[in-house]
Amino acid sequence: MTFHSRVTLAVLVTASFAPSLAFASSDDAWGAMRADVAEKCLAAAAGSIEKPRVVVDPFGSQSFGLALVSGKPQGAKGRITQICVYNKQTKTVELGGELTREMLKESAK
Incomplete structure (x- = not known):
């Protein structure tokens, strides 16, 4: 096997494990991230919303936590x-x- 073939094989093997790394995070780590997202989003919205409520996307995207x-x-x-x-x-x-509610209803049509 040539050097180039070995490098290619190593890259492919490594890449095949990459998706499973996302699942390797513990439930505690995900819970801590969701709690931080909720806390910071509520604090940010406190100036514009009275008694804000938050719904956190359980995992967000690869780079971002997301919430409403x-x-x-x-x-x-x-x-x-x-x-x-x-x-x-x-x-x-x-x-x-x-x-607004109207804007959200319009987008559902």
């Missing part, structure tokens, strides 16, 4: 939802714009 934060807008009537994106490396969050 919803509740009554500060000083207004109705209900809004904001998308919260948590950077898994920096552990910081950003909120998307305010989505």
